[in-house]
Amino acid sequence: MQEMTIDLNAVTGTKHIRNLSGKERGIAARQHFCLDSIDGQPGTVEVRIPEYVDTISPSFFQGLFSQSIAALHGKDAFLKKYHFIVNEQQKRWVDVGIRNATSSRQSLV
Template sequence: MPEVDLVILTRGEVRSLIGHERGVAARQEFDLDRLDKVDEEIVVRVPGDMRTLTPSFLQGLFAGSVSNLGEHGFYKHYKFDAPMHILDDVRAGVDRILTSRHLAGEQ
């Protein structure tokens, strides 16, 4: 099963991932445009000591995936192995993506 392991970004030293640009760079590093299209579920591993994933980082990382897959398809395709508070961050980030798309006139 393919996975996105955020420890590659944190190297055990970083506890918060912030910023849209960093999210976009991580999207490219993990080749999420390709992973959006694979038939298997993708596991997203978040280190247990992670404090936060900001909505801006998550928008950069996953806006393309939510756009490609839709909200339901995104959560079906990407499975998060993460602490509960990080799952809350993910939901907030996806909500922000969906709200931004709605405000931009997308359906």
């Protein structure tokens, strides 16, 4: 099984951006990493969030990953494919992002 790596350092301007926010920026990051293609490929994806990133807004996370969660048919399959390498603070932001992306109100937006 092939493993890929997504390093969000590529979208932080090499330590200039400490807060990842905005759905549009998340969508741009999704396009940068070609996630539509990756979602359909076998294997796992390691997602690395640099230590210097303080905040990942739910809107950024949804722009980046909500289509992946939908394509993989939910949270469990998403977390089997995407493995997050994060610190404890970032893990909380990831958990909030997943929760928001899988909430029933998301279908209304």
